[in-house]
Amino acid sequence: MITVNGLSKSFKVAKRSSGLRNSLKALFYREHTTVHALSDISFSIQPGEIVGYIGPNGAGKSTTIKIMSGILVPNSGTCSILGFTPWKERVEYVKNIGVVFGQRSQLWWDVPVIDSFELLRDIYKIPLSEYEANVKLLTETLDLKNIINTPVRQLSLGQRMRCEIAASLLHSPSVLFLDEPTIGLDALSKIAVRKFIKTINKEKGVTVILTTHDMNDIEALADRVILIGKGNLLYDGKLNELRKKYGSNKMMTVDFRGTGQFRNIYGTEVISQSSERAILSIDTEKTMISDVITEISSLVELVDISIDAQPIEEIIVELYKEFQI
């Protein structure tokens, strides 16, 4: 359904220097540098998948989404989505995709949300019955009833984001690109957005490509992750596999009485310690959990102990370090 092959994109950026002399010089002669935003990226995505496209700031995520949604043209490589080359057959192509850029609005700022929806109906030439059914469904599922007649500029970020997502789905696209859809949202709104994405994926079979810095989004939504860094593809696979391969650490929370110190227990690192509780990270490749518990029991009086998997956020941070990105 989606095939990306050898995609590369670079930007020519004018060098800026400080000082009057350099500014004057720049009027006549400008030096440029080349930023390689994407280098030889390839992957394919099947219908109905939710794929988390992740990487640190400047990795090339938005550039990929912009190419895949037909906004940018790559320097080389191919991209086929639903049989279209996004940047070549844009008018026909965009009828089949929905795009949400969390940092930018596709709604008209000064008019009520419903008027923006009407404009989009005209732009996408959505048949009236389909449009009305979608507005009804989206109003119910995204709880838009009380905000749909409000101008966008008067909405909170969370309210606007729900409207943005609704706007991207009015024309029943089969592929949805979400670029940081939960950025800046409160915890409740994030959960609502995630739940909705899951629902449309399950019930309507919409394929979702999601970029985010929030690993809770990824854990809640994506079975598969594609990790990029400095424009290169570093990992493409199941989230579970990523956890198995790189997440060998466990987090142990120890409630205790006594004055023992946990600093020197082999294979562990103290994340925090107060007078009654300590949190340790245990490298299970170096030591066994039972050995750590035995050693802790010899140091303090144990009150309670709990063991959790390493948060995906930490695994990703370690990967960034490992790949030096």
Ligand SMILES: Nc1ncnc2c1ncn2[C@@H]1O[C@H](COP(=O)(O)OP(=O)(O)OP(=O)(O)O)[C@@H](O)[C@H]1O
């Ligand atoms: N229009 C542009 N002109 C020049 N450089 C650009 C342009 N767009 C992106 N870049 C550069 O390309 C690289 C990748 O940018 P991109 O926005 O794709 O990263 P990202 O992974 O989405 O980052 P973030 O998480 O910060 O949003 C960065 O170095 C960025 O500065």
